[in-house]
Amino acid sequence: MTISIELPISKQQASLLKAGDRVSISGTIYTARDAAHKRMIEALDNGQPLPFPIEGAIIYYTGPSPAKPGNPIGAAGPTTSYRMDPYAPKLLDLGLVGMIGKGPRNAEVKEAIQRNCGLYFAAIGGAGALIAKSIKKVELIAYEDLGTEAITKLTVENFPALVAIDCKGNDLYEMEKRNDQHSIS
Numbered sequence: 001m002t003i004s005i006e007l008p009i010s011k012q013q014a015s016l017l018k019a020g021d022r023v024s025i026s027g028t029i030y031t032a033r034d035a036a037h038k039r040m041i042e043a044l045d046n047g048q049p050l051p052f053p054i055e056g057a058i059i060y061y062t063g064p065s066p067a068k069p070g071n072p073i074g075a076a077g078p079t080t081s082y083r084m085d086p087y088a089p090k091l092l093d094l095g096l097v098g099m100i101g102k103g104p105r106n107a108e109v110k111e112a113i114q115r116n117c118g119l120y121f122a123a124i125g126g127a128g129a130l131i132a133k134s135i136k137k138v139e140l141i142a143y144e145d146l147g148t149e150a151i152t153k154l155t156v157e158n159f160p161a162l163v164a165i166d167c168k169g170n171d172l173y174e175m176e177k178r179n180d181q182h183s184i185s
Contacts, residue, residue: 001022002022002023002024002160003017003021003022003023003024004023004024004026004158005017005023005024005025005026005027006026006027007025007026007027007028007029007056007058008027008028008056008057008097009056009058009097009098009119010056011097011116011117011167014097014098014117014118014119014166014167015117015167015168017119017163017166017167018163018166018168018170019163019164019165019166019170019171019172019175020162020163020172020175021162021163021166022160022161022162023121023160023161023162023163024158024159024160025058025100025121025156025158025159025161026156026157026158026159027155027156028153028154028155028156029057029058029059029060029100029153029154029156029159030052030057030058030059030060030141030151030152030153030154031059031060031061031062031063031064031076031150031151031152031154032059032060032061032084032149032151033061033062033063033079033083033084033149034083034084034087034149035143035146035149036142036143036146036149036150036151037084037086037087037088037091038087039142039143040087040091041087041090044090044094050094051141051142051143051151052141052142052151052153054091054094054095054096055094055095056095056097057095057096057097057098058096058097058098058099058100058121059084059091059096059098059099059100060076060078060099060100060101060123060154061078061079061080061081061083061084061099061100061101061102062076062077062078062079062100062128063079063148063149064076064128064132064138064148064152065128065148067138071132072135072136072137072138073132073135073138073154074128074132075128075129075131075132076128076131076132076135077123077124077125077126077127077128077131078100078101078102078122078123078124078125078131079101079102080101080102080103081099081101081102081103081104081105081120082103082104082105082106084099084101085105085106085108085109088105088109088112089108089109089111089112092109092112092113092115092116092118093112093115093116095116096116096118097116097118097119098118098119098120098121099118099119099120099121100120100121100122100123100159100161101120101121101122101123102122102123102124102125103122103173104171104173104174105120105164105165105171110165110169110171111169113165113166113167113169114167114168114169116167117167118167119163119165119166119167120163120164120165121161121162121163121164122161122162122163122164122172123159123160123161124160130160131159131160134156134157134158134159134160135154135155135156135159136155136156136157137154137155138152138153138154138155139152139153139154140152141153
């Protein structure tokens with residue numbers, strides 16, 4: 001069963017999702033990778049505002065390829081999330097509700113997810129062209145000089161993902177690791 005999520009998502013709605021749930025996300029998400037995250041944290045450290053409202057936001061870790069004529073975006077697969085781990089706790093503490101990427105997260109990020117009733121979603125690596133079909137509109141909003149790592153605002157419909165870490169701290173990557181160990185024994 002796939003759970004439909006209409007953004008923005010409240011912390012109460014987030015609390016109902018469990019690690020392993022298949023979701024279909026519709027609404028506004030923002031893209032940012034490590035270079036953009038570094039700039040956002042530097043802006044905060046200098047008392048400057050973030051380029052988008054962080055409260056209730058979801059950030060997708062992707063660096064999309066250029067759009068083909070007639071399409072709003074090129075392939076938009078997830079990038080490895082651990083590169084954003086140094087920045088994620090601060091953004092979660094400021095109201096970020098979710099992140100979309102691939103791969104496990106460190107203990108500090110998991111603690112911040114739990115502390116803030118956030119979510120970490122896993123998107124399917126290698127499925128950038130498929131994921132791009134769920135992206136209906138793209139708007140560049142900050143750090144244009146970063147090219148594909150610039151921050152964009154995406155309007156998505158039925159973006160496919162899995163809940164990888166829920167707000168109770170359950171971690172799909174750890175659960176699968178335990179299941180693999182049990183099946184080997």
